[in-house]
Every structure is written in C-alpha cells, then in structure tokens.
Amino acid sequence: MSKDLENKENTKYETFTQKEYMVMKDDLLRPIEKTGRVGKIWIGFLLAVILAGIYAYYLQETKGKYETTSLRDYTMWGVYISNFAFLVAFIFTGVLMSAVLKLMNFEWHRPLSRIAEVISVAAIMMAGLSIVAAMGRPERLYHLFINGRIQSPIVWDIIVIITYIAVSLALLLITMIPSLTTCKNHLQNKPKWQMKMYEILSFGWEGTEAQWKILKRSIRILIVLTIPVAIFVRTVTAWLFATTLRPEWDSTNLGAYFISGAFLLSVAGMILAVFVFRKAYNLEKYLTPMHFDKMGQALVLMAIIYIYFNINEYLVPAYKMSGLHKNHLLNMFTGKDAVFYWSVMFFGVVMPAILPLIKAMRKPLPLTIISIIVIIAGWLKFYLIVIPGLAHPYLPVQDVPASWIHYFPTLIEMTIVSATIAGMLLIITLFSRLFPIISVWEVAEGKLEGKEEIINYK
Amino acid sequence: MKKYNYYLATCLLFLFSITTLFAQDKEAKIILTFEKADSLNVCKAFVTSEGIPVSEVSVNLAVKRLYSNLPIGDAIATDSTGVATFEFPNDIPSKNGKLTIFATIVDDENYINTETSGEVNWGTIVVINNSNVEERSLSAGRDRAPIYFIILSLLIIGLIWGTLIYAVLQVFKIKRLGNANIE
Numbered sequence: 001m002s003k004d005l006e007n008k009e010n011t012k013y014e015t016f017t018q019k020e021y022m023v024m025k026d027d028l029l030r031p032i033e034k035t036g037r038v039g040k041i042w043i044g045f046l047l048a049v050i051l052a053g054i055y056a057y058y059l060q061e062t063k064g065k066y067e068t069t070s071l072r073d074y075t076m077w078g079v080y081i082s083n084f085a086f087l088v089a090f091i092f093t094g095v096l097m098s099a100v101l102k103l104m105n106f107e108w109h110r111p112l113s114r115i116a117e118v119i120s121v122a123a124i125m126m127a128g129l130s131i132v133a134a135m136g137r138p139e140r141l142y143h144l145f146i147n148g149r150i151q152s153p154i155v156w157d158i159i160v161i162i163t164y165i166a167v168s169l170a171l172l173l174i175t176m177i178p179s180l181t182t183c184k185n186h187l188q189n190k191p192k193w194q195m196k197m198y199e200i201l202s203f204g205w206e207g208t209e210a211q212w213k214i215l216k217r218s219i220r221i222l223i224v225l226t227i228p229v230a231i232f233v234r235t236v237t238a239w240l241f242a243t244t245l246r247p248e249w250d251s252t253n254l255g256a257y258f259i260s261g262a263f264l265l266s267v268a269g270m271i272l273a274v275f276v277f278r279k280a281y282n283l284e285k286y287l288t289p290m291h292f293d294k295m296g297q298a299l300v301l302m303a304i305i306y307i308y309f310n311i312n313e314y315l316v317p318a319y320k321m322s323g324l325h326k327n328h329l330l331n332m333f334t335g336k337d338a339v340f341y342w343s344v345m346f347f348g349v350v351m352p353a354i355l356p357l358i359k360a361m362r363k364p365l366p367l368t369i370i371s372i373i374v375i376i377a378g379w380l381k382f383y384l385i386v387i388p389g390l391a392h393p394y395l396p397v398q399d400v401p402a403s404w405i406h407y408f409p410t411l412i413e414m415t416i417v418s419a420t421i422a423g424m425l426l427i428i429t430l431f432s433r434l435f436p437i438i439s440v441w442e443v444a445e446g447k448l449e450g451k452e453e454i455i456n457y458k
Numbered sequence: 459m460k461k462y463n464y465y466l467a468t469c470l471l472f473l474f475s476i477t478t479l480f481a482q483d484k485e486a487k488i489i490l491t492f493e494k495a496d497s498l499n500v501c502k503a504f505v506t507s508e509g510i511p512v513s514e515v516s517v518n519l520a521v522k523r524l525y526s527n528l529p530i531g532d533a534i535a536t537d538s539t540g541v542a543t544f545e546f547p548n549d550i551p552s553k554n555g556k557l558t559i560f561a562t563i564v565d566d567e568n569y570i571n572t573e574t575s576g577e578v579n580w581g582t583i584v585v586i587n588n589s590n591v592e593e594r595s596l597s598a599g600r601d602r603a604p605i606y607f608i609i610l611s612l613l614i615i616g617l618i619w620g621t622l623i624y625a626v627l628q629v630f631k632i633k634r635l636g637n638a639n640i641e
Binding site: 149159203205206215 | 632
C-alpha cells in the first residue's frame with residue numbers, strides 16, 4: 001500500500017514539477033517560521049490597545065454609561081454602532097474576494113482567498129463584541145437569548161452573526177486542511193502544541209483522490225452558503241436602522257445601500273491587507289501588480305454602485321424635501337455638518353470611482369493610499385449615518401439638556417472602538433503567524449493550469 | 459449709630475412678621491357643591507370665614523389622579539356672595555365613574571391654607587379592551603409571535619445550519635478515509 005502511494009506521489013510531483021512546488025511551499029511557510037522584530041512590536045502594540053479597551057470597558061461598566069460615555073436619549077447608539085456597521089462591512093471580503101471569484105472561476109483569486117476569509121472571520125467576531133459593548137452590561141446578551149423575541153431585529157442580528165461566524169470559520173478551516181498537512185510535514189522547530197494543532201486540524205489528510213473530492217465538495221457548499229448568509233448579516237444590520245423610528249432611516253433602500261457600501265469597503269480593506277502582507281512577508285511573487293490592477297478595477301465598480309445607492313438615499317428625499325427630512329438633510333448639505341458630509345462623500349465614494357480608472361493609480365502603492373483614504377472615509381460615513389440620523393427624531397426636540405442634542409464620543413468610547421479594530425488586526429496577524437496566509441495548495445493548483453492535475457502534493 | 463439702626467431693623471422685621479402671621483391666621487371654610495347645568499358640569503366652591511361669605515379669595519380646583527392631583531384650569535376668585543364657579547370637564551377618565559375633587563386655598567394673604575374634597579359621579583369610565591393581547595402579532599410577546607413568522611424563521615435557520623452541518627460532517631469522512639489509508 002505504502003509503496004503504491006509512493007509511486008503515485010512521485011509521478012504526481014513530476015507532472016507538477018516538484019522543484020516549483022518546494023520553492024512555493026518554502027515561500028509561503030516562511031512567515032510562520034520566524035517572527036521578526038517589527039512583527040513583535042506590532043503584536044505588542046495591538047495587545048496594548050486591546051488592554052486599554054478592556055480597561056475602558058471596565059470603567060464604563062463600573063462607573064456607569066451616563067458618566068463615561070456621551071450616549072443619551074437621542075443618540076443612544078453612538079460610535080459603538082457606527083463602528084459595528086463599519087466592521088460588519090469587512091465580512092464582504094470573504095464574499096467577494098473568495099466566494100464570488102471562486103464560483104465565477106476567476107483564476108486570480110487563488111493567493112487572495114485565504115486573506116479575504118480571515119479578514120471576514122476577524123471582522124465578524126469583533127462586530128459581535130461591538131454589539132455587546134454597545135448594549136452595556138454584558139449579561140444583557142444572556143437575557144437576549146433567554147427573553148428575546150423572534151420578531152425583534154436585535155435577535156435576528158444575534159442569530160445571523162453567530163451563523164456567519166460558524167460558516168466563515170468552517171470555510172476557513174476546511175479550506176486549510178491540505179495546507180495544514182504541508183505545515184505538519186515541513187515545519188520544524190515549532191512548539192509541540194502548534195504541531196499538535198496542525199495534526200488535529202489537518203483531519204488525517206492524505207491527499208487521496210477520494211479525500212480531494214470530498215474536500216472540494218465541502219468547500220463548494222460553504223462558499224455558496226457564505227454569500228446569502230453575509231447578505232443576511234449586512235441586511236439585518238441595515239434593518240436595525242430601518243426599523244428604528246428615525247426619518248433618516250425610514251428607507252426601503254437601506255439594505256442594498258449598506259451592502260453596496262460593504263462591498264466597496266471590503267475591496268479597499270483587501271487592497272490594504274494584500275499590500276501589507278506582500279511587503280511584510282516578501283510575497284511579491286504571489287501577490288503581484290496584476291492583483292492590484294484587478295482589485296483597482298473592482299474598487300471602481302463597487303464605488304460606482306455605491307454612488308448609485310447614495311443618490312437613492314439622499315437625493316430622492318432631498319427632491320421632495322418633506323418636513324421630516326428637511327432638518328436633517330439641510331444640516332448635512334449646507335448646515336453644520338456640511339464640510340464633514342461632503343468630504344466623506346468625496347473621499348469615500350466619488351474618489352474611488354474616478355482615480356483608479358487611471359492605470360498608474362492601480363499600481364500597488366497609489367492604490368493602497370487610495371484604499372486607506374476610502375477606509376477612513378468609510379468609518380466616518382457610518383458615523384454620519386448613525387449620529388446625525390439619531391439626533392433627528394420624529395418628534396420635535398424641545399426643552400432637553402444640551403448634552404442630549406450634541407453628541408461627541410468620549411475617550412472611553414473611542415478606546416473601546418479602537419480596541420475592537422485592534423482585535424480584528426490581531427486576529428489577522430496571529431493567524432498569519434500560525435497558518436500560511438496564502439493557500440499553498442490553491443496556488444499550486446493554479447500553476448497547474450493546462451497540466452495534468454496532481455492530487456497528492458503535501 | 460450703626461448698631462442702633464441694626465436693632466431698629468430687627469425690631470421692625472419682627473413686628474412685621476407678627477402682623478403678617480396674625481393677618482393670615484383667619485380660618486376659611488370651603489363648601490363644595492356640584493351641579494349639572496344643561497350638559498355642563500359646574501362645581502361651586504362656597505368660601506366662608508366665621509360664618510360670613512368671603513369675596514376675592516382665590517380658589518384652586520384639582521382632581522385626584524393616581525399619584526397626585528391634576529389642576530383644573532387656573533385659580534378663580536370668589537364673587538361678592540363668596541362663591542367661585544368652575545366649569546368641570548366631562549372627559550376625565552375614572553375606573554368606576556367617581557372622581558375626588560379638591561378645592562384649595564393656597565398662599566392667601568388673609569387666610570391660612572385650606573383644603574376640601576368631595577366625590578362626584580362625573581368621571582368617564584374607561585373600558586379597557588385587552589382581548590387582542592391574546593392575538594399573535596409582530597408586536598406581541600415572544601410566546602405570541604405569528605405562526606407564519608416562527609415557521610419561516612425556523613425554516614431559514616434550519617436550512618442554513620443544516621447545510622453547514624452537512625458540509626462540516628463531510629470533513630469527518632476525510633478523516634475516516636485518511637485513517638483507512640494508514641491502516
């Protein structure tokens with residue numbers, strides 16, 4: 001049996017060119033082998049931000065939200081929920097850069113898909129935590145399970161988030177099975193627990209034809225599943241707003257508007273992540289300028305779609321300018337939030353639709369700079385959707401304390417928000433230190449185009 | 459000299475306090491009467507002091523609610539016959555139709571604070587129809603969610619989790635195949 005297998009392996013490697021595979025494998029496993037000084041400083045920094053966030057949360061819960069946050073009767077969600085909507089947007093990296101590209105057989109997805117999937121997993125986990133921070137006392141989450149009504153959007157939110165965490169984790173881990181066998185077989189000088197982890201998570205992978213068949217089938221089911229579930233998550237997030245009594249959100253456009261925004265942000269996030277991994281782990285051979293060129297084109301497409309939904313969201317009510325919307329819209333178009341609103345619109349929506357049309361702008365560095373601007377503007381865009389929206393209720397605002405009308409996040413709120421973002425980055429960083437951030441087998445399979453497919457590279 | 463001024467001021471203040479105290483000391487009595495004139499509810503407060511009707515005294519009218527008294531209009535001064543006439547609204551809700559009405563004299567220059575109450579059958583009985591509490595609706599409690607809603611939710615959740623569990627169970631097949639190969 002083992003002799004049989006050996007012969008089989010030899011022939012397979014020959015068709016693949018074993019040398020090519022070994023080089024590729026070494027390249028992709030290198031980041032796991034050693035963590036440099038910069039990497040350690042980066043992890044330390046993220047840990048410090050997270051610890052600060054935990055302390056801020058402790059202060060918030062012990063001193064009371066009225067003391068520590070700016071949340072009041074009107075702006076009762078504040079920056080926690082705008083940050084939540086921002087984080088949820090990044091789950092679409094997994095949808096677009098992994099699932100959609102795979103299903104549509106775009107070959108350039110191969111080195112990108114795992115990066116996209118891990119961003120998705122990290123984003124949804126931190127989004128879930130953001131909701132708990134916003135709810136106040138953590139036991140409220142438990143009460144939501146015990147006393148929640150299935151008719152309530154917050155219960156749908158919890159259900160879809162848990163479901164998405166399960167689906168995205170399953171997809172990430174199952175796709176990794178052959179790569180983990182590679183780790184198990186080729187990594188040396190690693191702690192025992194790490195090797196044991198590879199052993200367990202590689203599920204006795206032998207690379208036989210039957211195993212490949214099952215694996216591919218499972219992956220296919222999961223990538224098909226991840227698309228509707230991600231759309232559910234994003235739509236329910238939008239519905240949390242749409243079902244709340246604020247004229248700004250009383251819109252049938254909100255679900256699609258949020259999804260289109262998420263697509264734009266996820267492409268921008270992906271560009272930034274690819275740029276960082278490419279530089280930090282010397283992966284220029286795998287993450288090529290071609291990928292940036294394609295992602296730049298995707299950025300333009302998503303920005304144009306987002307512009308369309310923004311027009312629906314703002315210009316249609318502005319045309320009618322009914323009493324309910326007038327206050328809020330004029331405040332943003334020409335009033336006190338005008339500079340903020342137009343800057344966010346320009347940098348976060350219009351600019352990514354125009355600049356990457358120029359080929360030179362789709363090169364790695366300029367495209368990454370554009371993406372960073374889009375991400376910052378994207379965070380502020382959700383701030384703009386949540387905070388002025390909440391501050392303009394249906395009933396006229398009369399005889400209330402000034403602190404109810406003017407919201408500005410406190411240091412404690414911003415520290416907790418920073419900690420959620422740092423948490424997301426830490427998950428991605430630690431993942432890339434423990435597992436190959438580029439799927440070895442998927443890239444190898446791509447290189448085999450036109451050759452006889454090998455099934456047993458380990 | 460200054461000391462003397464201070465002493466004088468204190469004495470004057472003391473005398474003033476005593477006079478005002480005695481001036482307020484008069485007791486007043488309010489008698490509440492309820493009349494129905496056409497469709498109007500009229501409430502009359504007859505104010506007397508030592509048996510003599512008093513004019514130009516402000517009377518406040520209020521109706522008892524759950525926690526405190528709800529004022530009915532502004533204070534009205536008594537006329538030359540000692541009567542303050544109030545028009546009482548006919549839409550004040552009540553459980554059994556009965557209302558407790560208070561007439562008060564508060565902070566008057568000549569009379570100390572007085573309060574009288576009377577009960578009258580002028581309340582509008584509120585009929586609470588809670589029959590729809592048992593109905594299933596989107597706004598009802600968790601055990602009263604609409605059936606279609608529960609079925610649809612469970613169907614979607616079941617479908618997605620079913621597919622997910624199916625896909626994950628496949629992976630254990632991979633493990634079994636691997637083990638078989640090793641053996």
